[in-house]
Amino acid sequence: MKIMSETIKKIKLDTTSYCSWCFEKTEHTLVVQNFFKRNIYQCSGCKNSTVECRYCSHMSKSTPSEETLKTIKKARRMDDKEGKILGIIGKATSAFAKIDQSWNNELCAEHDGSIASFKSLTLSINDISEYETLFVREQKNLLKPAKHVAYAGAGIASATAIIGTGGGAGAVAAAIGNLGVLGAAGTGATISGLSGAALTSASLAAIGGSVAAGTVLITASGGALGGVLGGVLANKFHGDDPSFCIKKLRDVKESEDKTIFINGFTQKNETDFHDWQVEQLFFGLKHSIYGVTWDAKSNASLGATFAGGVSKQSAKAAFMALGKKGGVKAATKLGAAGTILFVSDLISNPWHSAMLRASQAGAQLAESISRTSGQKFNLVGHSLGCRVIYYALAALGSKKHKYVHDVILLGGAVGKDDEKGWMDAISSIDGKLYNCYSKQDMVLNRMYKIANANLSAPIGYYPIPFNIEKIVNIDCSDFVDSHMSWKSNYADILKLVYPDVRDNT
Numbered sequence: 001m002k003i004m005s006e007t008i009k010k011i012k013l014d015t016t017s018y019c020s021w022c023f024e025k026t027e028h029t030l031v032v033q034n035f036f037k038r039n040i041y042q043c044s045g046c047k048n049s050t051v052e053c054r055y056c057s058h059m060s061k062s063t064p065s066e067e068t069l070k071t072i073k074k075a076r077r078m079d080d081k082e083g084k085i086l087g088i089i090g091k092a093t094s095a096f097a098k099i100d101q102s103w104n105n106e107l108c109a110e111h112d113g114s115i116a117s118f119k120s121l122t123l124s125i126n127d128i129s130e131y132e133t134l135f136v137r138e139q140k141n142l143l144k145p146a147k148h149v150a151y152a153g154a155g156i157a158s159a160t161a162i163i164g165t166g167g168g169a170g171a172v173a174a175a176i177g178n179l180g181v182l183g184a185a186g187t188g189a190t191i192s193g194l195s196g197a198a199l200t201s202a203s204l205a206a207i208g209g210s211v212a213a214g215t216v217l218i219t220a221s222g223g224a225l226g227g228v229l230g231g232v233l234a235n236k237f238h239g240d241d242p243s244f245c246i247k248k249l250r251d252v253k254e255s256e257d258k259t260i261f262i263n264g265f266t267q268k269n270e271t272d273f274h275d276w277q278v279e280q281l282f283f284g285l286k287h288s289i290y291g292v293t294w295d296a297k298s299n300a301s302l303g304a305t306f307a308g309g310v311s312k313q314s315a316k317a318a319f320m321a322l323g324k325k326g327g328v329k330a331a332t333k334l335g336a337a338g339t340i341l342f343v344s345d346l347i348s349n350p351w352h353s354a355m356l357r358a359s360q361a362g363a364q365l366a367e368s369i370s371r372t373s374g375q376k377f378n379l380v381g382h383s384l385g386c387r388v389i390y391y392a393l394a395a396l397g398s399k400k401h402k403y404v405h406d407v408i409l410l411g412g413a414v415g416k417d418d419e420k421g422w423m424d425a426i427s428s429i430d431g432k433l434y435n436c437y438s439k440q441d442m443v444l445n446r447m448y449k450i451a452n453a454n455l456s457a458p459i460g461y462y463p464i465p466f467n468i469e470k471i472v473n474i475d476c477s478d479f480v481d482s483h484m485s486w487k488s489n490y491a492d493i494l495k496l497v498y499p500d501v502r503d504n505t
Contacts, residue, residue, distance in 0.1 A: 015041065018058045018118040020109040021068070022046035023228050025118070028059055038104070053108035056139065058118065060105040113141035114235065121231030124371050128260070128290060129248040131368040134231060135238045225395060226370035234367050237360055243296035244361060246368060249273055250289040257287040258375065262365070264354075264383025264413065265303040265484065266296070276380070279490035284501065287378070294361035294388060298354040302384075305350075306443045306483055351451050354384050355413075362391025369403045370396065376405045378431075382486050386412030386459070393425035406431035408497060410486040411441050411460035413448055419466055426470045434497050435464050436486075438476045443483035472497075 015028050021043060028041035028050050038051040040062055049062035109115045117138040125133065224230045237244075246260075261276040273291035280289065365388060369377060381389045386409040396403055407429055426433050437460050439445075444458040460483075463473035474496050480489050494501075 015057075015059075017052075018108070019043045019045060019048070019050055020053075020059060020061050020105065020114070021048040021050065021064075023109065023115070023118060023121055023232055051104055053111055054106050055111050055142065056108060058108035058110060060108045062104050107142055110137075110139040111142045113143050115232060116235060116238075121228045121235075122226075123231070124226075124373060125368070126372070127248065128368045128372060128377075129246050131246050131364075131371075134234055134371075225367055225399060230367050230370070234364065237364050241295055241357055241360065244294045244364060245292070246365070247273070247291045247293070248288070249277060249291050250287075252286050252288045255286050255288065256376070257285070257378070258290065259285070259287040259378045259380060260290045260292060260365075262292045262294075262361075262379070262381040262385035262388045264299060264381065264385040264387075264411075265306060266299045275487045276490065279487065280494070283491040283494040285494070292361070292365060292385075292388065294364075295354050295357035298350040298357065299384065301350040302354060303484070306447070351447075355387065358384050358387035359391045362388045362393075363395055365389075366392040366395035370399060372403070375403065376430075377403060378406045378408070379404060380408045380410070380490075381412070382410045383460070383483065384413045386410070387414050390414050390421070390425055393428045394421065396428035397424045399428065402428060402430045404429040404431075406497075407433040408436065408493070409434065409459065410436050410490070410493065411438065411444060411480070411483055412458060413444060414459050415452075415456035416459045416462050416464050417457065422464060422466060422471070423468075426468065429470065432470050432472050434472045434474055435459050436474045436476050436480075436493055436496075437461055437463060438480040438486075440477055440481045441483045441486075 014030065016025065017028060018025050019028070022045050024045045026043050026045040028043055030039055031042050031049070032040035034040070041050045041059065042048070043050050043059070046068070047065040048068055049065070050059035051062045052058075053060045105112065110118060115121065116135045119138070120134050120136065123134055125131065224233070249261075259280065261273055263273070273289075276291070277289055280287070369375075369392070379389045379392070381387075389407060389409065390412075393404065393407070412435065439461065441461050444461040448456070448458045448461075463475075464471050474493070476486075476489070476493060476496075479492060480486055486493075
């Protein structure tokens with residue numbers, strides 16, 4: 001940046017404050033002194049230019065550095081061979097980047113509502129139910145609240161990978177990589193290879209306002225969890241799904257064992273997790289119990305649709321009915337074309353909305369878990385709740401510390417064949433992953449395949465086909481007769497998972 005005079009060069013009036021580019025508390029060096037407008041500084045961490053917030057001593061964004069500009073441009077570029085969909089996405093991504101990257105912002109990240117608090121970004125929590133404390137606002141949001149666009153820009157591209165492949169983390173990261181978000185930055189280094197302030201600044205510049213792209217980033221780069229970047233992305237997620245909540249259901253102080261239940265399809269009597277608790281207590285496990293709610297509207301809609309199961313004849317009709325909730329195109333084109341041509345319609349369909357939200361919920365759960373210390377959790381999920389667990393494990397997999405002991409998946413709506421994805425997932429656990437499947441689960445056998453254009457086969461109907469000691473497949477076909485009967489048989493499933501544990505021990 002051009003310096004106004006040699007005298008100003010020598011002044012070097014430094015200030016220490018939080019930076020709205022990298023969100024770190026850093027030293028900001030004066031580079032341009034102005035008399036009728038704010039002085040221009042440079043952050044010592046991310047090297048972007050900053051100016052003082054109009055309302056506090058924190059620093060707002062000014063001109064991006066050359067590296068950040070190149071990263072933004074890289075994220076805008078589309079690969080022509082990806083065709084029409086990515087051409088449309090490119091326009092959305094470009095527009096988002098232009099809106100997000102204004103120069104000489106009036107407000108810092110606290111006052112413009114981007115985050116609740118700079119200090120909370122690295123906050124540790126004693127209990128995962130305290131996750132909401134990350135979003136206690138210290139300063140008033142001076143901009144009008146804006147609804148998140150969850151799957152805008154690069155995030156829409158990730159939707160094609162999430163739906164089309166069954167949700168392998170590698171495939172999702174690859175889709176975003178095609179857009180440059182996880183690809184080469186302007187310096188030739190990959191974003192995932194950066195660290196500290198540079199990583200946060202470059203990554204957030206690339207994803208712009210896309211919550212879905214942020215989900216992919218945090219699940220593909222678990223090192224962000226529990227730190228500044230994870231905190232910033234958690235703030236982006238917060239409020240996008242108002243139903244997301246981690247509830248403490250039962251506190252057993254004499255035991256260190258903790259179990260987290262994650263619902264998938266739900267019915268009216270299942271939203272308080274009473275069904276899970278009764279079955280676990282009946283078996284005799286004395287654990288502290290938590291429940292995760294997410295995308296409640298879609299899961300309730302799906303639960304009502306499939307409460308009575310689905311016959312071979314009604315499977316396609318049921319999906320068509322769901323599709324109409326997302327748009328006529330989504331209802332009529334997916335099965336016939338065998339590919340996803342109308343992603344913007346599909347994400348409004350309750351099935352696909354829940355599939356996409358699962359990755360976000362998984363990232364949020366992983367972020368919460370990673371902020372605890374010295375605690376181990378057992379994760380238990382049903383249906384799309386298993387998908388939430390899959391993404392949580394993917395995010396936690398790159399952490400050195402293992403936060404998860406055992407994982408129990410009931411009727412999982414997750415693809416079985418992504419070997420790398422499953423290897424990454426089990427790398428985050430120190431116990432075993434129990435995949436419980438049933439050949440009587442016709443919702444998974446028929447609806448899952450139709451909804452995913454026959455590109456993915458679900459673990460809730462098939463065993464996970466990898467001969468790994470940590471993965472234990474349990475055939476429940478003899479007694480689980482439908483997709484909605486998994487939880488009512490949970491105590492019997494626990495007898496198969498833990499045959500040496502007696503009742504009331």
